[in-house]
Amino acid sequence: MTHHTPGHAATPSGQVSRCQGCSLCAHCLPLGLAPDDLEQFDAIIRRPRPLKRGALLVREGDPFTSLYVVRSGSFKQVVADTGYRENVTHFLLPSEVAGLDAVGEALHPTSVVALESSFVCELPFASLEALSDRLPALRGALYRCMSQELHRDQRLHCLLSFATAERRMASFLLGMSERHAARGYSPYGFQLAMSRADIGSFLGLALETVSRLMSRFQRHGLLAVRGREVTLLDLPALEALAEQGETRR
Structure with missing residues (x-):
């Protein structure tokens, strides 16, 4: 199955909306936001950027400044062990968020690598936090993402243990x-x-x-x-x- 990069749609103000024209909007971080709130969310997104297969989205040890929503393609999340061998800890699909494991940390604890030609939407975390203070629905969506990340880690631990x-x-x-x-x-x-x-x-x-x-x-x-x-x-x-x-x- 091939993921296609969705097109854009114009907002009432005439600006280009990255979210309203995206086929993943119903499954993504701004799920449930009112149209006016969605425009505010849209305004903090940095221009979606492409990555080729094998390209690093973030490197382990990089300063944490942003979250990244996978718009198309897929990624693997990896951490290096003491022998510098790569250990895969997660796979990311469209609408999922990279960088959640770094929230509250100064540095990214893992690297994120493109598995194929992919696009991501960058969300500067300082801007996202400020907007979440004004939009409770967005803060709730962010908490849900973080909860899902924790639940996923718990399930994986049980799976690998037994x-x-x-x-x-x-x-x-x-x-x-x-x-x-x-x-x-x-x-x-x-x-x-x-x-x-x-x-x-x-x-x-x-x-x-x-x-x-x-x-x-x-x-x-x-x-x-x-x-x-x-x-x-x-x-x-x-x-x-x-x-x-x-x-x-």
Whole structure:
């Protein structure tokens, strides 16, 4: 599945709105803002900027000054261990916010890297905080984003602590399905822009294990893979597997 960069729409004042013409507005940070409030939010957004595959959006240790909403494309969030090896901690899809892990900190604790050609909308945090003081709905939306980030980290910790490799992979695929569905995309077919090595790093699995599991899932009719395109063929079976089961060898 390919994400397209949405067009712009004109506001009543004649200025170009980055939000009102965006197909992701109903799923994004300004969700629920009144039209006048949306214009104020729009005014603090820095011009959406493109990043090529492999480009750094933020580098671990950079000063924290802004949040970034993914407008199109996707990203991985990574942290370097003591051996300078890259560990993937999260994948970001359109409408999701990069930089939340740095709120309240002077420096970014992770790097964010584009997995494909992508666009982001930059929100200078000082401007966002000032606007949130005037718009309670925006502050509530920001708190929701931060709460979701915390909940995601808790779920991942539980998954990596107790789940088998098969449960980890099934849960990952179902999570991607749910996130695409929440944005109005198909829950059955989507592109995995990340490499299998990145998936392994995220799930705490070896690259060979990820490849073996994907092959096994295909052999048992759970999914089909063509390049980076994945089609989920049996969601109930994947859900059962994510709960506790194992596929036949």
